[in-house]
Amino acid sequence: EAGVVQSPRYKIIEKKQPVAFWCNPISGHNTLYWYLQNLGQGPELLIRYENEEAVDDSQLPKDRFSAERLKGVDSTLKIQPAELGDSAVYLCASSSTGYEQYFGPGTRLTVT
Amino acid sequence: AQRVTQPEKLLSVFKGAPVELKCNYSYSGSPELFWYVQYSRQRLQLLLRHISRESIKGFTADLNKGETSFHLKKPFAQEEDSAMYYCALSAGFGNEKLTFGTGTRLTIIP
Numbered sequence: 285e286a287g288v289v290q291s292p293r294y295k296i297i298e299k300k301q302p303v304a305f306w307c308n309p310i311s312g313h314n315t316l317y318w319y320l321q322n323l324g325q326g327p328e329l330l331i332r333y334e335n336e337e338a339v340d341d342s343q344l345p346k347d348r349f350s351a352e353r354l355k356g357v358d359s360t361l362k363i364q365p366a367e368l369g370d371s372a373v374y375l376c377a378s379s380s381t382g383y384e385q386y387f388g389p390g391t392r393l394t395v396t
Numbered sequence: 397a398q399r400v401t402q403p404e405k406l407l408s409v410f411k412g413a414p415v416e417l418k419c420n421y422s423y424s425g426s427p428e429l430f431w432y433v434q435y436s437r438q439r440l441q442l443l444l445r446h447i448s449r450e451s452i453k454g455f456t457a458d459l460n461k462g463e464t465s466f467h468l469k470k471p472f473a474q475e476e477d478s479a480m481y482y483c484a485l486s487a488g489f490g491n492e493k494l495t496f497g498t499g500t501r502l503t504i505i506p
Contacts, residue, residue: 324494326482387440
């Protein structure tokens, strides 16, 4: 079992450019989360999906961030346009029961 | 609002000494509390959750609702315990979001 898969692992872009992150959850996990982790901080939830429905996106900055989970499996998180302050690690996690979330390795974004 | 506080960013302990990582929370309801750990070059993973009352890798944590604390303890530290530890809170049962603390980096001194 590969666990939660994320790509790319690292991304460097210039400000104002778009960027997209991809996540494939553990097979059979209906719940998918995107977290943002700034340096020296714990992860903070951006959006939570139950199957293909976004059930909690209250922390997602909708002016520049968007996400989708078509067919209720893999998911894409997009930023357009990126700002310097978006430099962080973007974590994807999945869960079947809610009692344990399984995290991916994260995507480290650097905006220059 | 939910809040998790980990007052120590860094903690160094000698091998064989007791370890205690502090966690305090703020939540008006009945929370679920968790400890997640991230070892060097590995992904974040669940260490233990209060509802299971398990001891994992020698670690235990007791939920103290009076003091709103969920401190992580181990009687004898081992070198492989060096890692980043995050306390996290969930608002209830089901696939709720986790609210994380800022983490404590534990270093075990040989």
